[in-house]
Amino acid sequence: MIYTDDYTYMSELNTPRLTLRKLAMRDAADIYRYSRDAEVARHVLWDAHRSIGESRAYLRYMLRRYRNREPASWGIEYRQTGEIIGTIGFMWIQRDNSAAEVGYSLSRDYWNQGIMTEALRAVLAHGFGSMNLNRIEAQHETGNPASGAVMRKCGMVHEGTLRQRLYNKGKYVDVELYAILRRDYGDRTRI
Numbered sequence: 001m002i003y004t005d006d007y008t009y010m011s012e013l014n015t016p017r018l019t020l021r022k023l024a025m026r027d028a029a030d031i032y033r034y035s036r037d038a039e040v041a042r043h044v045l046w047d048a049h050r051s052i053g054e055s056r057a058y059l060r061y062m063l064r065r066y067r068n069r070e071p072a073s074w075g076i077e078y079r080q081t082g083e084i085i086g087t088i089g090f091m092w093i094q095r096d097n098s099a100a101e102v103g104y105s106l107s108r109d110y111w112n113q114g115i116m117t118e119a120l121r122a123v124l125a126h127g128f129g130s131m132n133l134n135r136i137e138a139q140h141e142t143g144n145p146a147s148g149a150v151m152r153k154c155g156m157v158h159e160g161t162l163r164q165r166l167y168n169k170g171k172y173v174d175v176e177l178y179a180i181l182r183r184d185y186g187d188r189t190r191i
């Protein structure tokens, strides 16, 4: 199903330290390096990769989504080294409602340096800019407060707790729902 057909689909986004770009099969070793870490996978809906083959399977899945112009993730390239250190992208896009949800993950070596805040700001600017969205949501497990901090720093507003919303890694977990509206975004001079 085609969700996104404009010419800016997954266009490259640049921030001071990062290039957000489409993933490619050559990124398998970089993806595997951090996706094998159980701490990185703890609060996301995928399991830690057990082999580089699983990272390649993930990349094939993402390349298929690019080909079909479906909601997809950018690779987060740390420009200084050229390494892919994480991903960020849209989980779904609803054209009828001009709404979408973002999700992300980052190598543990790079946590707490403001990297995901920088990446999310770029994706929100793209979402409200080229993609012309009205509402962008994000969710994190209640037990993953660092992710909520990223959302708040980017101007997203906490809308509620979804009790036992997900069954993840053997248990039901509560989820915090955040969103930012075009009008909130427009009100801020710099997010």
Ligand SMILES: CC(C)(COP(=O)(O)OP(=O)(O)OC[C@H]1O[C@@H](n2cnc3c(N)ncnc32)[C@H](O)[C@@H]1OP(=O)(O)O)[C@@H](O)C(=O)NCCC(=O)NCCS
Residues within 6 Å of the ligand: 039, 040, 041, 043, 044, 104, 105, 106, 107, 110, 111, 112, 113, 114, 115, 116, 117, 118, 139, 140, 141, 144, 145, 146, 147, 149, 150
């Ligand atoms: C969550 C994640 C994306 C954060 O990325 P990051 O680049 O480290 O985020 P930033 O450095 O921009 O900001 C992190 C903020 O969380 C805060 N933080 C870190 N650990 C925290 C904790 N245990 N409790 C509360 N806040 C915490 C930091 O202090 C920082 O806030 P500050 O700038 O106000 O001090 C990253 O840890 C990650 O990818 N984790 C694994 C995958 C994942 O959980 N993805 C999100 C699924 S919703």
